[in-house]
Amino acid sequence: MSLDRNAPRFRVRPPAHWINDPNGPFRWGDRYHLFYQHNPGAPVHADVHWGHASSPDLARWQHHPIALAPTPGGPDEAGCWSGCVVDDDGVPTAVYTGIDHHHTGLGAICLARAADPGDPALTEWKPLPVPVVPGPPAGLDVVMFRDPFVFRHAGRRWGLVGAGHADGTPSVLLYDCDDLTDWRFAGVLLDGDDPVAVDAFGDKAVGWECPQLLVTPGGDWVLVVSLWDGDPSATGYLTGSLEPSSEHGLRFAPRTGGALDHGRDFYAPAVLQEPERALMWGWSWESRGPGEAERAGWAGVLTAPRVVDVHADGTVRVLPAPELDALRAPEPFVTAPGPGTRLPDAYDLTVTARAVTTVRLGEGLTLRIDPAEGTLTVRRAGRPAPVEVRVPRGAELNVRVLVDGSLYEVFAGDRATVTERVYRGPGDAPELTVTGPEAAVTAWELAGPTLN
DSSP: OOOOTTSOSSSOOOSSEEEEEEEEEEEETTEEEEEEEEESSOSSSOSOEEEEEEESSSSSOEEEEEEEOOOTTSTTTTEEEEEEEEEETTEEEEEEEEEOTTOSSBOEEEEEEESOTTOTTOOOEEEOSSOSBOSOOTTSOEEEEEEEEEEEETTEEEEEEEEEETTSOEEEEEEEOSSTTOOEEEEEEEETTSHHHHHHHTTOOSEEEEEEEEEOTTSOEEEEEEEESSSEEEEEEEEEEEEEETTTEEEEEEEEEEESOOSSSOEEEEEEEOSSOEEEEEEEOOOSOHHHHHHHTEEOEEOOOEEEEEOTTSOEEEEEOGGGGGGBOSSOSBSSOOTTEEOOSEEEEEEEESSOEEEEETTTEEEEEETTTTEEEEEETTOSSOEEEEOOOOSOEEEEEEEETTEEEEEETTTEEEEEEOOOOTTOOOEEEEESTTOEEEEEEBOSOOOO
């Protein structure tokens, strides 16, 4: 790993060069596996492979060899793009987007199987030579087609694919894929003309990328989509129910929705459905110029794993995975910040505000917390407009900030998240400043094992 202080050391990223979308989070045996879009040759978005890391505990991660590489002359000759990993009758199987040199936003759905399912590291993968879905269904005028996601419902396996149509309408397409080698188009699960989707997202997207579907322990369904407007834009969610449809097999009936993350540096999350919870990782891109990333030799990072649930009012509940507490040093480096409290390169900070409180994390990021108004304002240096999120009003508001190098993840209670990138100059020595009556602050340096 680079010694660059802006380079995250505890979150998943390759040793060098490019990373974007997380792909196929998967539990196999006693390990978590996380794949991701990766250019092994340069810190730019090109020559996309699948990188691979695994962990026994969501805190310690180990690098593995590249899992998927473009096949010369194959359906993925120009890139192995986003998808998922599923257990297909005891064989871990990657379901992913293959791109050829002639694509214009239309991918093929490809499969690759673990060469040795008994290998706990899942280091070797064998792609099938022929895609299971060569392109979008006829008659829908689809101009964007990619990012398969497979899930189970009512004892059957289904697939989602992100899509956009020539008239500018985004959608999620539904496939019956109980047999992973035989995909049958089953209709449109949901599109951007749905009134709840319009209210949640407006007209921010001409395509919905990376659709993900999860179910909470309480039985609520959450549909996550990444809003594509010609470039990556933002990420939204809809909560609701999954209902049978005589016409399409299934339909998603949304109840409410909104922004999944309110920050400017979060996109393309991927979900791992576990029996008692759903975990989610997102991609945080670089907000510095491409020339700076190329000089640094790396670009992009995945967020910390987050647990996703639903509140009674239908809004999402998002919190850091509890396993992340294992990264904290045995003792906090601050419990009552005073003048000159220096901030390390990576830390986990919590603030309980009972009145208007300002938390300044060096020169780069300032938080203003107002529990009575139910607002958290995040102001980043160099950005004229702050990010403001609203949460229920109360006597206090708990805010947690996870910092790893340039990656800042802010959690306003369990109601809103803000992901931002903040970069330090060579001589920067940021200090913690907290102003506000009765604010309780505790911070731990991250001192657990780094990714190796």
